[in-house]
Amino acid sequence: MMLTRFAFLSLLASAGAVDHIQQPKKSPVLNQVTSQGCFDSLPNETISGQNSTFNTVGTCADYCQEKNTEVALLQGKSCFCSHSYPPEDSQVDDDQCDGPCPGYPRDACGGKDAFSVYNLGVNLLPGYDDGENKGETAATSTASALTKSAATSTTHNASADAEKASATKSEQGSVSTAAVEEPSKVANSASDSVVPATPSPTTSTVPNNGALRFSNPIGNAVHLMRQFLE
Template sequence: MSLRQFAVAVILALSPLADAANLEQPATDPVPGTDTVHGCYKSLGVLVLEQTIDFNSQGACTTLCRNKTNLVAATNAKDCYCGDKYPNKADLVDDSECTEPCPGFGTQACGGLDTYTVYNTGERVSVGEAPAASSSTSSASKTSTTSSNTPASTSDPTETVTASSEPEKGSGTNVAGIAAGVVVGVVAITAFGGAAFFWLRRKRNAEIEEEHRRNAAVNAFISGGGKPPSSSGGLSMTDSRLDPVMNRRMSDGSIADNQDYSRRILRVTNA
């Protein structure tokens, strides 16, 4: 604290007018290396809470922020805030709004009810200010109003229902395709199995018939005195001796059936 500020504090402490209504010191021009009061504000802007100090005062808070190379400090009772920009000048209020005595120095004002005493720490004389809180608030409210008026909730359920119904249709199509494929596969397997069965059966019958023919040929060969059957006419299962025509032809060449052979016939031969 500078000697001038200390003198002002002493005068205010000794003055009968040093009450809650005039605790806030008037704003002064910044001085390099020395903390000065910048004013009473209803908003902190970009300042953040740095520490809660039981014996908080202008000197305690500005020293803490200056040690952290911050350009701006602010107090509200025991809370000390630091940052690099003043609050927006639109949030500047009358000094009479900062009526809270500092816990460490009762003749100084450390903010008030929803108000803050802001200081320049002396790190720099030229310090900027935060953007207006009203513009950010209005833009946020416009965004909120726009989002509330937008029928997003109506479109979202519709999209959700549509999205949920499409997989059901797709799944039904897939199930029908799978079922059709299974049926076609079963029919194809059955047809192939039936064709294979009949082919094997026909082949087996042909083998049995061929075996039967070979056996018949062997039997005919054995019964015919070793004479093989005619290949052109195939295998004959009938005995030629039982054929009356063949018997008649054989008898025509040897004995006449219409003659009487009971009497003895004499034949003359050349000796």
């Protein structure tokens, strides 16, 4: 009887010891907290969390969701939050995270030099801190495309402005040329329309021009008659 009781207690102890070993990595599920394994380091961009004697996977996950992060990391009483997993090459065997959570011993809260990592179900592809981040890559590509589009648009607008300026300058040059040519045409037109001057009467160079009209006999007779009548 005593042996059976001892065996039962040993079984419970063994079961308890197994319970708080890190759960195997699972595929992230939307709106669910899922284990992502055990790591021996933290991400570079880690938000210092809270220390609590009642630290559990659930309380740490809630805290990190309030901080608008996607990943929760636990070690003993400490809860950390991040936007990414630790470096992928820092992942270790799950049995390295064998420390029970203070608030719920059946959960694993890291180990001596290890952290239990959980996805919070907000971003299913937060990526690793070493840059293997599909979501981040997509965001970077989108930002690059927008930047390129903006640069192209700016270049196009600058080219269009340059063309407009060139066209305006050309039009102004045409107007100036027309303005110069117009007075010239008017002057030429005025020159062409000048009426030739009428020759002024000139004094006859023929001597006694008036007297010649009376050089014939009839003229002399008329002249004498006029003198007689006078």
